[in-house]
Amino acid sequence: MNLEMIVLPGVYSIVQITDIENLKMNELKGDFFNISITEDEISLVVNELYMGKLENVTKVESGYSCLKIEGVLDFSEIGILAKISTVLSENKISIFAVSTYNTDYILVKKEMINKTIDVLKETIGIKIKKFYEHDIV
Numbered sequence: 001m002n003l004e005m006i007v008l009p010g011v012y013s014i015v016q017i018t019d020i021e022n023l024k025m026n027e028l029k030g031d032f033f034n035i036s037i038t039e040d041e042i043s044l045v046v047n048e049l050y051m052g053k054l055e056n057v058t059k060v061e062s063g064y065s066c067l068k069i070e071g072v073l074d075f076s077e078i079g080i081l082a083k084i085s086t087v088l089s090e091n092k093i094s095i096f097a098v099s100t101y102n103t104d105y106i107l108v109k110k111e112m113i114n115k116t117i118d119v120l121k122e123t124i125g126i127k128i129k130k131f132y133e134h135d136i137v
Helices: 048-053 080-090 110-124
Strands: 004-007 012-017 034-037 042-047 057-069 096-099 104-109 127-130
Touching: 004 110, 012 048, 042 048, 048 057, 057 110, 080 096, 080 104, 080 110, 104 110, 110 127
Parallel strands: 004 127
Antiparallel strands: 004 057, 012 042, 012 057, 034 042, 057 104, 096 104
16 A cells, blocks of 8 residues: 555544534634534544634544545545554554545544554555654654
Protein backbone atom coordinates (compact mmCIF):
# COMPACT_ATOMS: atom_id res chain seq x y z
CA MET A 1 0.00 0.00 0.00
CA ASN A 2 1.64 3.22 -1.18
CA LEU A 3 0.08 5.86 1.05
CA GLU A 4 1.19 8.96 2.88
CA MET A 5 -0.51 10.30 5.96
CA ILE A 6 -0.14 13.51 7.89
CA VAL A 7 -0.70 14.02 11.59
CA LEU A 8 -2.81 17.16 11.80
CA PRO A 9 -1.86 19.73 14.42
CA GLY A 10 -4.04 20.02 17.49
CA VAL A 11 -6.10 17.80 19.70
CA TYR A 12 -9.63 16.90 18.68
CA SER A 13 -12.91 16.09 20.39
CA ILE A 14 -15.86 14.06 19.19
CA VAL A 15 -18.95 15.94 20.30
CA GLN A 16 -22.68 15.41 20.27
CA ILE A 17 -24.93 18.49 20.20
CA THR A 18 -28.70 18.94 20.21
CA ASP A 19 -29.02 21.38 17.31
CA ILE A 20 -26.98 23.38 14.79
CA GLU A 21 -29.02 26.58 14.84
CA ASN A 22 -26.30 28.58 16.62
CA LEU A 23 -23.32 26.73 15.12
CA LYS A 24 -21.01 29.34 13.61
CA MET A 25 -19.42 27.31 10.83
CA ASN A 26 -17.22 30.19 9.61
CA GLU A 27 -15.49 30.29 13.02
CA LEU A 28 -14.56 26.60 12.74
CA LYS A 29 -12.91 26.76 9.31
CA GLY A 30 -9.20 26.25 8.93
CA ASP A 31 -8.78 23.12 11.03
CA PHE A 32 -10.31 19.75 10.31
CA PHE A 33 -13.98 19.93 11.26
CA ASN A 34 -16.68 17.38 10.53
CA ILE A 35 -20.41 17.38 11.11
CA SER A 36 -22.71 14.38 10.73
CA ILE A 37 -26.46 14.76 10.98
CA THR A 38 -28.82 11.80 11.20
CA GLU A 39 -32.37 11.43 12.44
CA ASP A 40 -30.89 10.26 15.76
CA GLU A 41 -28.08 12.70 16.43
CA ILE A 42 -25.78 15.53 15.46
CA SER A 43 -22.09 14.70 15.89
CA LEU A 44 -19.05 16.89 15.38
CA VAL A 45 -15.33 16.35 15.22
CA VAL A 46 -13.68 19.60 16.24
CA ASN A 47 -10.30 20.91 17.33
CA GLU A 48 -10.49 21.29 21.11
CA LEU A 49 -9.48 24.95 20.74
CA TYR A 50 -13.01 25.59 19.46
CA MET A 51 -14.94 23.79 22.20
CA GLY A 52 -15.84 27.13 23.82
CA LYS A 53 -17.65 28.16 20.63
CA LEU A 54 -20.07 25.23 20.77
CA GLU A 55 -23.51 25.38 22.34
CA ASN A 56 -25.99 22.67 23.29
CA VAL A 57 -23.28 20.05 23.90
CA THR A 58 -24.62 16.79 25.36
CA LYS A 59 -21.62 14.42 25.11
CA VAL A 60 -17.88 14.85 24.60
CA GLU A 61 -15.02 12.43 23.98
CA SER A 62 -11.78 14.42 24.13
CA GLY A 63 -8.11 13.86 23.54
CA TYR A 64 -7.79 12.62 19.94
CA SER A 65 -5.01 13.00 17.41
CA CYS A 66 -6.04 13.08 13.76
CA LEU A 67 -4.29 11.44 10.82
CA LYS A 68 -5.27 12.39 7.28
CA ILE A 69 -4.59 10.24 4.24
CA GLU A 70 -2.78 12.58 1.85
CA GLY A 71 -4.08 13.11 -1.67
CA VAL A 72 -7.41 12.38 -3.29
CA LEU A 73 -8.63 8.80 -3.06
CA ASP A 74 -10.52 7.46 -6.05
CA PHE A 75 -13.89 5.86 -5.33
CA SER A 76 -12.70 2.73 -7.16
CA GLU A 77 -9.92 2.17 -4.60
CA ILE A 78 -11.04 -0.66 -2.36
CA GLY A 79 -10.07 -1.60 1.17
CA ILE A 80 -7.84 1.27 2.26
CA LEU A 81 -9.79 2.12 5.39
CA ALA A 82 -10.46 -1.59 6.02
CA LYS A 83 -6.72 -2.41 5.91
CA ILE A 84 -5.82 0.48 8.23
CA SER A 85 -8.58 -0.31 10.71
CA THR A 86 -7.71 -4.03 10.68
CA VAL A 87 -4.02 -3.58 11.51
CA LEU A 88 -4.81 -1.01 14.19
CA SER A 89 -7.48 -3.27 15.69
CA GLU A 90 -5.02 -6.18 15.74
CA ASN A 91 -2.72 -3.92 17.76
CA LYS A 92 -5.47 -2.90 20.21
CA ILE A 93 -5.77 0.65 18.84
CA SER A 94 -9.32 1.96 18.72
CA ILE A 95 -10.18 4.40 15.91
CA PHE A 96 -12.86 6.88 14.94
CA ALA A 97 -12.91 7.18 11.15
CA VAL A 98 -14.33 9.97 9.01
CA SER A 99 -14.56 9.82 5.25
CA THR A 100 -14.98 12.84 3.00
CA TYR A 101 -15.41 13.07 -0.75
CA ASN A 102 -11.62 13.25 -1.24
CA THR A 103 -10.03 11.24 1.55
CA ASP A 104 -10.23 9.55 4.95
CA TYR A 105 -9.31 10.72 8.43
CA ILE A 106 -8.41 8.44 11.33
CA LEU A 107 -8.69 9.67 14.90
CA VAL A 108 -6.93 7.84 17.73
CA LYS A 109 -6.48 8.75 21.37
CA LYS A 110 -3.48 11.08 21.54
CA GLU A 111 -1.62 8.76 23.92
CA MET A 112 -1.79 6.09 21.17
CA ILE A 113 -0.49 8.24 18.29
CA ASN A 114 3.15 7.09 18.51
CA LYS A 115 2.11 3.42 18.57
CA THR A 116 -0.34 4.08 15.71
CA ILE A 117 2.40 5.62 13.57
CA ASP A 118 4.78 2.74 14.29
CA VAL A 119 2.12 0.13 13.45
CA LEU A 120 1.14 1.84 10.18
CA LYS A 121 4.77 2.18 9.10
CA GLU A 122 5.79 -1.36 10.03
CA THR A 123 2.74 -3.34 8.90
CA ILE A 124 1.48 -1.43 5.85
CA GLY A 125 4.44 0.75 4.94
CA ILE A 126 2.53 4.01 5.20
CA LYS A 127 4.77 7.06 5.20
CA ILE A 128 4.00 9.73 7.77
CA LYS A 129 4.64 12.99 5.94
CA LYS A 130 4.56 15.39 8.88
CA PHE A 131 4.58 14.89 12.60
CA TYR A 132 3.69 17.60 15.09
CA GLU A 133 5.70 16.58 18.13
CA HIS A 134 4.37 19.42 20.30
CA ASP A 135 0.83 18.01 20.05
CA ILE A 136 1.79 14.56 21.29
CA VAL A 137 1.72 13.62 24.94
